[in-house]
Amino acid sequence: LSESDASRAPVDVMGLRFRNRIGLGAGFDKDGIAIGGWAALGFGFVELGTVTPRPQAGNPKPRLFRLADDEALVNRMAFNNLGADALASRIRDARGELPDGFVVGVNIGRNRDTPDDRAVDDYVAAVRSVAEVADYLALNVSSPNTPGLRDLQDPARLTELLTAVESVAMARPILVKLSPDLDPGELDALVAAVRDSPAAGLVLSNTTTERSGIRSPNAAEEGGLSGRPLRERMRGAVTRARHLAGTRLVIVASGGIGGDEPGVPPGADLAQLWTGMIYAGPGLIGETVRR
Template sequence: MAGAAYTRLVRPALWRLDAETAHHATVVGAGLLGRWPLTRALTTLGGYAVGPAGGPGDPVELLGLRFPHRVGLAAGMDKDGRGVAAWGALGFGHVELGTVTARPQPGNPRPRLVRLPRSRAVINRMGFNNQGVHALAARLREAREAGLVTVPVGVSIGKSKVTPVEEAVGDYLESVAALRGLADYLAVNVSSPNTPGLRSLQDAAPLAELLGAVVAAAAGTPVLVKLSPDLSDAALDDALEVAVGAGVSGVIATNTTLARDGVLGGDLAAAAGQDGGLSGAPLTLRAREVVAHVAGRTALPVVGVGGVMSGADARALLDAGASLVQLWTGLVYRGPALVGEAVEATSAARGTGRARG
């Protein structure tokens, strides 16, 4: 019922807008839903998703945190934490805000978000557009003090575009300091394709320096590192060795891809010449491969992200070795009903796959 309402009513209205305007409207709407107790309650009861309290779920203890179930909102949807009070009511078992940077920045020139409907995909070259870590920290502090945070909240941190790569460590550490006591975990984003030079931080030496410094400064807050699906198996192994040595608590696999494999013919013209990271259905199999590779080579918990377009896709990531899954692009095509479907599928998968935790 809820899925049909989204497909027939909500999505056509949103898709009359350009992709970024629709995205912004969704986040603003989430912020409004989360503002008052009545609207939060109606959101939970609206049937779009499985609420974190009551309903099916697969509670899991991980990273020193208790997750009501295994399905979360991926970074990129709510960079500035505007909807932090609503995402739990919509059924997510955790939320990853950001990616946020130490300095406020406008991001790349528009248009910078492109739908590929036949491929069920999105090309994103937003470029970490956000109000800066201090604005996010203030918003998150206010939500926590008001008792509006109902599920674990992580924050993805990245490098400010104006900061030279050789000064990246200090830039990340400013974000760590601003979020101390506010984020349940930190995700170090070194894999976005949309900030010049950022992916070079996945190389062994700079990654070791960065992760070591962030882990030390986080002072017990779990630190995860988010890796690119475009890394070779050998490069993934090198990054994992560095991450384990630095003392990180987990790995997020994966980010968006620069590859265009899986883009269907009807979308090729729209995708031609479009820079940025591809997400959605074309990334489904590659994300699963990377999760399986990472899970097979480390005992660290793995958060599986990429191409979750159905409950079956979420379950497949658990079967590949993920402990938690996250989604975002699937919401564009399926709406919030996808969350409930994924929760049910991953709950049914409990004890049947390789899922950890």
């Protein structure tokens, strides 16, 4: 995608200028290895991570599986990354080579061995490491691959987390990435909690543990499922959250973007590619941006 095509429809979201509305979702480049490469491919933004305060190896391999019949993936990576300080250094080194309007977000989680009652401390520590170099922050409270992580999807606990993170975020916009497995009442309560907090918005959504309707043999693998099967669930969550939040929250659509229905879905401000690019290749970026 040429620079002119990548920048032909800039938008202002969260007080940031995005050269276009299509980004790379978290989990593809956990450690910021190819920041400039994502810009060169035409993305408007990248969400690096998920990163934790301390380095960790994640789950043993194999931990990523194709479900080709469903245009889906199952992963049980479990936040393998080199740590927040290493990522901050990589972002700092890449900054001078990035085009105008290419936004760099950082997705943050907790270390697997951190006790549940100290989870907030992990997010605060990681934010302290990356806030200076990140354009925005995304809090991952919904990965199914870290035991206890989804317990943070409780309105009171999420409010506590957002209050703590906001105090060290250096005024960076904060997003919250939620699970697609929430029932409507749970989603409503969390959207309300985020709406009434200092956060800027939501990423909808993470991977699912559901397997209904999946045909591929690898469906039995443990982990979170991403790709085309999430599309309708994602669209429903975006529509519901927009209705509840009005214009107060930014919504980033993630899950099932691409294929025969690329682009930013109704109700969302931005969209992220991931699994769709695995199956369609990098040409999907330009196709989606042009929509």
